Amino acid sequence: xxxxxxxxxxxxxxxxxxxxxxxxxxxxxxxxxxxxxxxxxxxxxxxxxxxxxxxxxxxxxxxxxxxxxxxxxxxxxxxxxxxxxxxxxxxxxxxxxxxxxxxxxxxxxxxxxxxxxxxxxxxxxxxxxxxxxxxxxxxxxxxxxxxxxxxxxxxxxxxxxxxxxxxxxxxxxxxxxxxxxxxxxxxxxxxxxxxxxxxxxxxxxxxxxxxxxxxxxxxxxxxxxxxxxxxxxxxxxxxxxxxxxxxxxxxxxxxxxxxxxxxxxxxxxxxxxxxxxxxxxxxxxxxxxxxxxxxxxxxxxxxxxxxxxxxxxxxxxxxxxxxxxxxxxxxxxxxxxxxxxxxx
Amino acid sequence: xxxxxxxxxxxxxxxxxxxxxxxxxxxxxxxxxxxxxxxxxxxxxxxxxxxxxxxxxxxxxxxxxxxxxxxxxxxxxxxxxxxxxxxxxxxxxxxxxxxxxxxxxxxxxxxxxxxxxxxxxxxxxxxxxxxxxxxxxxxxxxxxxxxxxxxxxxxxxxxxxxxxxxxxxxxxxxxxxxxxxxxxxxxxxxxxxxxxxxxxxxxxxxxxxxxxxxxxxxxxxxxxxxxxxxxxxxxxxxxxxxxxxxxxxxxxxxxxxxxxxxxxxxxxxxxxxxxxxxxxxxxxxxxxxxxxxxxxxxxxxxxxxxxxxxxxxxxxxxxxxxxxxxxxxxxxxxxxxxxxxxxx
DNA sequence: GCCCTTTTCGCAAACGATTGCGAAATTTAA
DNA sequence: TTAAATTTCGCAATCGTTTGCGAAAAGGGC
Numbered sequence: 001x002x003x004x005x006x007x008x009x010x011x012x013x014x015x016x017x018x019x020x021x022x023x024x025x026x027x028x029x030x031x032x033x034x035x036x037x038x039x040x041x042x043x044x045x046x047x048x049x050x051x052x053x054x055x056x057x058x059x060x061x062x063x064x065x066x067x068x069x070x071x072x073x074x075x076x077x078x079x080x081x082x083x084x085x086x087x088x089x090x091x092x093x094x095x096x097x098x099x100x101x102x103x104x105x106x107x108x109x110x111x112x113x114x115x116x117x118x119x120x121x122x123x124x125x126x127x128x129x130x131x132x133x134x135x136x137x138x139x140x141x142x143x144x145x146x147x148x149x150x151x152x153x154x155x156x157x158x159x160x161x162x163x164x165x166x167x168x169x170x171x172x173x174x175x176x177x178x179x180x181x182x183x184x185x186x187x188x189x190x191x192x193x194x195x196x197x198x199x200x201x202x203x204x205x206x207x208x209x210x211x212x213x214x215x216x217x218x219x220x221x222x223x224x225x226x227x228x229x230x231x232x233x234x235x236x237x238x239x240x241x242x243x244x245x246x247x248x249x250x251x252x253x254x255x256x257x258x259x260x261x262x263x264x265x266x267x268x269x270x271x272x273x274x275x276x277x278x279x280x281x282x283x284x285x286x287x288x289x290x291x292x293x294x295x296x297x298x299x300x301x302x303x304x305x306x307x308x309x310x311x312x313x314x315x316x317x318x319x320x321x322x323x324x325x326x327x328x329x330x331x332x333x334x335x336x337x338x339x340x341x342x343x344x
Numbered sequence: 345x346x347x348x349x350x351x352x353x354x355x356x357x358x359x360x361x362x363x364x365x366x367x368x369x370x371x372x373x374x375x376x377x378x379x380x381x382x383x384x385x386x387x388x389x390x391x392x393x394x395x396x397x398x399x400x401x402x403x404x405x406x407x408x409x410x411x412x413x414x415x416x417x418x419x420x421x422x423x424x425x426x427x428x429x430x431x432x433x434x435x436x437x438x439x440x441x442x443x444x445x446x447x448x449x450x451x452x453x454x455x456x457x458x459x460x461x462x463x464x465x466x467x468x469x470x471x472x473x474x475x476x477x478x479x480x481x482x483x484x485x486x487x488x489x490x491x492x493x494x495x496x497x498x499x500x501x502x503x504x505x506x507x508x509x510x511x512x513x514x515x516x517x518x519x520x521x522x523x524x525x526x527x528x529x530x531x532x533x534x535x536x537x538x539x540x541x542x543x544x545x546x547x548x549x550x551x552x553x554x555x556x557x558x559x560x561x562x563x564x565x566x567x568x569x570x571x572x573x574x575x576x577x578x579x580x581x582x583x584x585x586x587x588x589x590x591x592x593x594x595x596x597x598x599x600x601x602x603x604x605x606x607x608x609x610x611x612x613x614x615x616x617x618x619x620x621x622x623x624x625x626x627x628x629x630x631x632x633x634x635x636x637x638x639x640x641x642x643x644x645x646x647x648x649x650x651x652x653x654x655x656x657x658x659x660x661x662x663x664x665x666x667x668x669x670x671x672x673x674x675x676x677x678x679x680x681x682x683x684x685x686x687x688x
Numbered sequence: 689g690c691c692c693t694t695t696t697c698g699c700a701a702a703c704g705a706t707t708g709c710g711a712a713a714t715t716t717a718a
Numbered sequence: 719t720t721a722a723a724t725t726t727c728g729c730a731a732t733c734g735t736t737t738g739c740g741a742a743a744a745g746g747g748c
Contacts, residue, residue, distance in 0.1 A: 001487040006734055017698045054462045056734035059399045059703045075424035084419050096459055098440050115440055118398045143345040287630045350704055361728045366706060400704035403733045
């Protein structure tokens with residue numbers, strides 16, 4: 001790599017001291033300079049193709065203009081829009097981001113946060129925390145600006161940008177109820193994740209509200225938010241003997257697995273069993289029978305979390321809302337069938 | 345942020361000079377130290393929770409252990425697997441990557457490569473170059489290790505990891521031919537991208553090989569690899585008056601758009617028109633009628649490109665293959681119907 | 689024209705790590 | 719035992735930038 005031009009080069013060229021060059025190029029320098037000098041320096045900087053060395057400036061100022069972005073897996077369709085939302089705020093302000101994939105592995109998470117710290121990130125956006133995540137809480141306590149998005153760490157002061165899970169689940173359950181369903185099963189997400197937990201709780205609460213009487217085995221708990229677990233839970237549900245007319249799934253991929261398993265059993269969605277999802281990942285409209293789901297605002301969640309993080313990084317004294325809850329929206333498609341409710 | 349512990353802290357604690365600490369912690373230091381001293385330093389480093397400052401070391405050594413990853417858009421399902429492939433190689437070796445999204449905008453690309461240079465990346469993996477991309481060629485010429493993946497810059501010496509487009513297109517066209525199709529349309533990709541171009545050329549070549557006689561308007565050229573352009577091109581094709589029995593699309597999203605447009609015209613895929621895609625993006629198996637397509641190796645492409653880049657970064661004299669071509673595979677699904685070939 | 693204030697700019701010390709060089713300490717050889 | 723060879727470690731410069739401080743220059747008031 002041909003040696004990049006430095007402040008020193010510009011100083012030599014213009015016959016001033018490097019500190020003067022630094023100030024001339026700093027848009028908000030505290031010391032004032034003659035406009036003539038500034039002009040001269042700026043033009044030769046331009047001419048030589050000067051590009052500030054962010055490493056050096058970061059070393060000196062202790063601000064790297066870099067943020068860490070922790071995800072479970074960028075290949076999970078849920079996360080790229082969040083990333084774009086984050087970048088839409090960060091990039092124009094001169095921040096770059098380092099993305100790491102934890103694969104939902106606490107040990108990896110520990111290694112990766114170390115990587116971020118070694119690189120001196122100014123802040124961290126964490127989209128993959130566990131409900132209990134002492135490692136990250138400790139880092140936050142040490143003063144690292146941090147916000148979680150999509151999920152949250154419980155019993156911590158770390159600001160979280162999340163979706164209105166209680167609202168979404170409640171709306172969906174009411175929707176099923178209004179479509180005549182009374183025997184509704186739930187495939188819950190992993191209970192180590194805040195989303196898995198909050199959606200299950202919302203389900204139970206709404207069941208109470210509606211006065212539904214569900215058996216113990218109406219709820220299957222998955223260990224991962226994926227199609228395989230959707231299939232397994234559906235199999236368990238079907239084999240439990242209880243006759244349900246609908247399954248409310250904690251996430252789209254579980255729902256996709258559920259529909260597949262229903263088909264394998266010679267049944268049909270929605271004719272025999274209605275199924276609903278959560279998140280509204282891409283292409284759901286093209287997959288028959290069209291999954292009725294809850295659309296969450298991924299891009300906006302990313303955007304919001306970046307905005308909060310910038311505030312934390314630049315105004316350490318500012319008060320940041322502990323949780324920011326984004327509204328969700330029910331997307332009606334073909335996977336729910338209206339049935340005649342049993343008279344009670 | 346509580347001040348991180350530095351070499352100086354360890355030096356003070358152990359009563360040796362900071363340079364000694366540096367050497368003790370450097371696994372492959374050129375100068376030898378007493379094992380006793382090394383041991384003492386290592387344990388106190390451990391005890392204090394030392395974490396090397398990569399900024400400082402990068403500044404001194406001119407190696408940041410960071411690579412830039414340029415994509416059109418991480419939210420495009422094609423790219424996350426490439427990213428994971430890249431990281432699977434880079435991360436274990438201590439590299440971090442900065443991902444930037446060009447959005448297919450040359451101006452943005454210019455800005456973003458500047459961002460990467462300012463941050464002193466050791467190399468760049470570019471998944472979004474144009475067939476002609478003088479800016480990137482210039483950066484490469486200046487000595488920045490660079491490899492392109494998925495696409496390539498023509499007439500440059502920049503190593504490229506690409507898929508076997510000629511092979512894939514040829515195989516697909518033969519497949520359609522063998523299924524009895526003779527009047528085959530093509531929706532080509534943007535001709536500013538190497539993939540759009542190479543697939544179109546492969547189509548033409550194979551048409552020759554097979555001795556097919558296609559009219560001028562058998563080929564529609566899209567301006568973007570997306571569903572909307574797939575619809576538009578299909579509309580143009582249908583309205584051209586020429587009766588085709590199949591459309592070979594340069595990419596899955598074009599094909600999805602094509603199928604949609606075919607349905608809108610009251611026709612059916614595959615009964616009236618067979619359609620094929622390229623790339624094999626997720627969920628294609630779930631979308632009726634199941635798109636027959638060419639599966640490319642995204643993860644491996646990412647992996648290969650990272651391996652090449654590491655070689656370029658660490659062994660500047662090594663000879664790197666100009667192009668690495670990955671094999672592709674035809675995935676048979678339901679979107680192609682076998683028909684009786686017209687006797688010629 | 690003189691003194692005081694203000695502006696303009698240079699000096700030098702950081703930031704945290706790496707590394708060539710040489711001095712001191714130790715081992716080896718004679 | 720002494721000189722030579724080797725090992726072990728400290729010194730100090732360096733990477734490129736920022737910034738407090740002070741000196742020189744310029745401006746202002748009378």
